[in-house]
Amino acid sequence: MAKPAERGYYRFMVLFFNCMLTFGSYFCFDIPSVLQEQFQGNLTCPNSTVSSSNGSECVEGLGMSPQEYNLLYAIYAWTNAVVVVMAGFLIDKLGNRFGVFLFSFLTVLGSAIFALGSHFRGTEYLLPLMLTGRLLFGSGNGSLTIVQNRITAFWFKGKELALAFGLTLAFSRLGSVLNFFLTQRFESHYGMQWTLWGGTLLCVLGFLSAVTVSVLDKVGMKQLGLDGAIQEESRKVRVQDIRLLSFRYWLLVLTIMFFYNGIFPFIADASKFIQDKYSGYSQKEAAYIAGAVYDSSLVLSAVVGILIDYVGLRGVFAVLCAVLTLPVFGLLAFTFVPPLVCTIWLGITYSFAAASMWPSIPLVVPQATLGTAMGLATSVQMIGIGISNLIVGQILGTKNSDVKIPLWRWQRMMIFMLANTISCIITSSLLNIVDHRQGGTLNRTTKRSPVPAAEVQADTEPLVNEEEDERDRINTSSSSSINTS
Numbered sequence: 001m002a003k004p005a006e007r008g009y010y011r012f013m014v015l016f017f018n019c020m021l022t023f024g025s026y027f028c029f030d031i032p033s034v035l036q037e038q039f040q041g042n043l044t045c046p047n048s049t050v051s052s053s054n055g056s057e058c059v060e061g062l063g064m065s066p067q068e069y070n071l072l073y074a075i076y077a078w079t080n081a082v083v084v085v086m087a088g089f090l091i092d093k094l095g096n097r098f099g100v101f102l103f104s105f106l107t108v109l110g111s112a113i114f115a116l117g118s119h120f121r122g123t124e125y126l127l128p129l130m131l132t133g134r135l136l137f138g139s140g141n142g143s144l145t146i147v148q149n150r151i152t153a154f155w156f157k158g159k160e161l162a163l164a165f166g167l168t169l170a171f172s173r174l175g176s177v178l179n180f181f182l183t184q185r186f187e188s189h190y191g192m193q194w195t196l197w198g199g200t201l202l203c204v205l206g207f208l209s210a211v212t213v214s215v216l217d218k219v220g221m222k223q224l225g226l227d228g229a230i231q232e233e234s235r236k237v238r239v240q241d242i243r244l245l246s247f248r249y250w251l252l253v254l255t256i257m258f259f260y261n262g263i264f265p266f267i268a269d270a271s272k273f274i275q276d277k278y279s280g281y282s283q284k285e286a287a288y289i290a291g292a293v294y295d296s297s298l299v300l301s302a303v304v305g306i307l308i309d310y311v312g313l314r315g316v317f318a319v320l321c322a323v324l325t326l327p328v329f330g331l332l333a334f335t336f337v338p339p340l341v342c343t344i345w346l347g348i349t350y351s352f353a354a355a356s357m358w359p360s361i362p363l364v365v366p367q368a369t370l371g372t373a374m375g376l377a378t379s380v381q382m383i384g385i386g387i388s389n390l391i392v393g394q395i396l397g398t399k400n401s402d403v404k405i406p407l408w409r410w411q412r413m414m415i416f417m418l419a420n421t422i423s424c425i426i427t428s429s430l431l432n433i434v435d436h437r438q439g440g441t442l443n444r445t446t447k448r449s450p451v452p453a454a455e456v457q458a459d460t461e462p463l464v465n466e467e468e469d470e471r472d473r474i475n476t477s478s479s480s481s482i483n484t485s
Contacts, residue, residue, distance in 0.1 A: 003223040011155040014216045015164055019171035020209035021100065021148050024202030025107045025141045026175035031199050032072050034183045038192050039064050039072075062121050062192070071127075076134050080142035081382035087143035088375020091150060097214040099147035099371070104210035106140025108203045115196035142382075144206075145172075146374040151217060153362035153370055162314075165359040166305025166351075173298040175202075180291060245373060248438060249364045251431040253377045255318055256357050257384040258424035262325065262417040263350055265388045267293055269396070269413070273332075274339045276404050281339075289340050296347025297354065304355045314363075315432040315442040317356035322424040325349045329421065333414030363441050391416060 004010050032039055039062050091099035114133025120126045148168060156164040187195040266273075270290035274281050281289070308314060328346050331337045358377075365373040395413050396405050435442045 004220075010216075010220060011159070014155050014213060014220065015152065015167060017209045017213040017216065018148055018151050019168050021104060021144055021206050021213065022141070022168070022172045023175040024199070024204075024206040025111075025137070025144065026172040027179040027202050028107075028111050028137070028199035029076075029141060030176055030179050031183055031196065032069070034180060035187055035192060035195070038062065038187065039069050062118065062126060064127070068127055072130065072134050075131055076138035077382055077386050079135050079138040081379050081386065083139045084142045084146060084375040084378040084382070085372075086375070087139075088146050088371040088373070088378075091143075091147050091371030091375075092369055096147055096151050096154075096217055099143065100151075100210045100214050103140040103144040103147060104203075104207045106136050107144060108140075108200065108207050110134065110137025110140055111196075111200040111203045115193065115200050118193045118196050142378060143375075146371055146378060149358065149361075149374050150371050151213065153359075154217075155220075157362050160305070160309050161362070162308035162355045162359045163302060163305035166301035166303075166355045169354050170298055170301035173294050173301070176294055177291070177298055245369075245376075246364060248431065248434050249361070249373060251427055251434060252357065252360055252364060253380050254427040255322075255424055255431055256377060257381050258420050258427060259318075259322060259325070259353050259357070260381050261384045261388040261420040262329070262424070263293070263346065264385050265392045266329075266346075266413075266417055268389065269392065270339075270343065272405070273410055273413075277407060277410060278336070278339060289343055292340060292343040293347040293350060296344050297351045300348065300351040301355065304351045308352075308355050308359075313443050314356040314360045315428070315435050317352055318360075318428040319425060319432060321349045321353040321356065322421055322428055325421050326418065326425075329414045329417040333411045333418075360442050388416075388420065 087099070087103065110133045112133070114130050114137060117126055117129030117133060120129060149165070152164045152168055153161070183195060186198065190198075267290060270293075271286040274286040274289055308317060325346065328342050328349070332339070332342050361373055361377060362370055392413055395416060396409050432443070
């Protein structure tokens with residue numbers, strides 16, 4: 001009789017609670033973006049005017065400068081870039097359950113300190129508290145995504161892997177979209193402080209999901225008889241093992257970095273671009289159009305995941321995503337095609353990229369070192385996006401959001417996006433060539449063709465057998481030489 005952990009419903013139950021890990025934290029992450037006016041609003045307003053949406057010129061808020069406000073996002077991004085590498089190694093060394101508890105707790109603690117900081121409006125404690133909260137929140141949220149992907153890869157490798165990754169992405173994007181639609185309305189009724197504490201409560205929901213998924217993961221691995229084997233392999237993981245990651249893995253990481261370099265920096269400035277280039281769009285309408293990238297991915301993620309699970313061809317899809325993204329930036333730069341067409345188009349290619357690139361990582365690295373591999377990929381991605389944002393800022397050449405940026409500067413920005421996309425085409429093409437020479441793992445289907453037994457065994461075999469054997473042979477020969485001399 002089959003054990004519960006061997007049945008399909010069990011892994012999808014694990015997947016549901018695994019998806020809930022980051023729903024609240026993604027909602028919480030972009031609260032400052034939705035409430036930017038309130039964060040940068042005046043400490044006091046005459047006649048208690050507290051909302052510019054009703055026609056008043058004064059917005060009561062925390063009194064942050066634009067530099068202080070942007071620092072909330074900068075500290076999150078750079079913390080992510082540094083911490084996720086160490087976090088990935090710790091997850092590989094100490095296991096999923098350690099990671100899921102630690103990092104979900106950090107998101108709760110960080111969001112609570114961030115909310116607490118809002119109570120110190122007008123004091124010198126406001127900014128240090130909120131930056132500390134964002135630092136802890138960033139350390140937890142980026143790392144939580146790694147352990148989430150590691151759990152997903154363990155339960156769905158060789159099965160509905162792309163669908164599972166697509167659903168985790170969809171739940172995260174659902175948190176972001178709901179934040180966009182609900183936070184401003186909630187703040188207008190209950191105020192900023194209660195809104196920030198509401199975000200903390202959603203992170204607590206993620207922590208409760210962490211408790212549930214860790215129990216399900218532990219029970220399931222014991223039923224499958226794999227708990228001991230994976231723990232044994234985790235003890236063997238070392239920092240030096242990073243150098244043993246394959247050339248195919250690094251090509252995949254570069255492909256991810258170059259693709260996202262063209263997506264996220266564009267989204268960050270898309271609202272202002274639409275207002276500057278196209279006439280007749282309000283700030284709210286431009287924001288809705290820019291958000292269509294995420295809306296498209298939310299709708300398509302699961303469907304695209306099912307498709308890629310069925311047909312495979314992950315490497316081919318990686319190339320096609322980059323090739324089909326090229327016209328988007330060309331149209332935005334040199335034509336007046338409605339921007340909504342371009343953002344929906346970009347959302348479609350983004351959905352296929354996310355469902356084909358990230359699920360490919362578990363196929364090219366051993367399970368025992370997956371956390372480290374995911375951490376490195378996330379770190380490289382964040383560094384690439386951070387550098388791209390700096391370059392875009394230099395291209396646009398203004399710090400005043402009220403000044404209309406000349407069209408030629410926007411065209412140069414789009415050319416930079418095109419350059420990143422062309423680089424993605426080059427790296428993804430090389431990835432397919434290398435993968436083909438090494439057996440074509442990335443372009444093999446998971447639903448219609450069985451995974452070779454050798455690859456299945458690789459997850460529970462020692463991480464560096466060949467390297468250790470080679471070192472043993474060297475040590476043996478060295479000992480023999482010493483003895484004979």
